[in-house]
Amino acid sequence: MIRHLFTLIWNRKRSNFLLMAEILLSFFVLFVVSVLLVSNYYNYRQPMGFRSDNVWQFDIDAGQDTVDRRGKLRLLVQELQATPGVVAVTGTSGNTPFSFSTMNTDEYRYKDRKAGYTDRYDADDDMLKVLHQKVVAGRWFDRRDDAAGRRFPVVINQVFARQMFGDEAPVGKVLTNEKRDEEWHVIGVIEAYRSGSDFAPNEGAIFHRKTLNDTSRYVQQEVPLLLVRVQPGSGAVLEQQLVRKIKSVTKGWSANVNTLEENRGDKLKFIMTPLAALGLVGLFLIINVALGLFGVLWYNINQRKAEIGLRRALGATGNGISKQFLGEMLVVTTLGVLGGLALAAQFPLLGAFGLASGIYVQAMALSTVLIFVLTAICALQPSRIAAGILPAVSLREE
Structure with missing residues (x-):
């Protein structure tokens, strides 16, 4: 039966070649979309490494005030921590969770x-x-690090630990600076820290200790962002109270307040907009390809009415005719998919997009299943029409 199907396909090789090319194109479009889906789903399932609920971000603007900024900040943090409804306060750099700011280095x-x-x-x-990171080895920063000297304490995540130390225990290791005479002492390891977005990959991260009491690390004019963890259910009343306290303690500094959950939603919209647009383009191309396949099959049936009528006259059943057309489409689809797989296999071999090989393999499998389902759906109705052709009618028309 399979040999017979290959013979039929070869006898109509010109039209079937165009059909295979169309299926190959469809497979490639599905493969690209599947890579995006699988990679983002994989990233989404990775642990965030921190909690963003009930955390408010205060963007503080000192304006033209240059008098003892560090002292005012220390007093401000103490006042905020003493406010009822506030759990904890931390100062950090501008690359807060879900912000559009990054700070990276390869030193x-x-x-x-x-x-x-x-x-x-x-x-x-x-x-x-404030952020409730999960420490899996060692410890977080504390007062013991005040006497660290020139070997600065750092906390890293597990990805960075694997990249730099492999199977060695990372706590206690010393990192050197490739560009300057500087060293860092690893005192702890956290599980993860995906601060970019819900779909950000789990990449290496390192935390440097920087406190308001450390004059060697904080510049006098520097004003950090403040992250404040509040009690669940806190709302506008506490927010206004904290803003007024900032103005009164600092003698006029202003503050812009956002919750990390609001920032998370804004970043999610920013990430999803191009993905949704690309998905719509892919869906449009797939629909067009499906309509093209349906049209080509319909045309083939009209061109082969005499053949179908003769087969029915010689004893072929309607079910057999339907299976023959479906079998031809599956063989043509298989040949097109094999070409698409050969093309898609170049992506992991060349290391394109920097993704893991397993993501490409899963995307290939998903694309293969989808393209076979697509062609089966497109071939189903034309094959039923072919099965319903009566031999007397088709032979009379011919």
């Missing part, structure tokens, strides 16, 4: 290993109380 080295571009964050001793 870290351990023995003969050099880190790629790694996300760097400034953190103080209270960040753990």
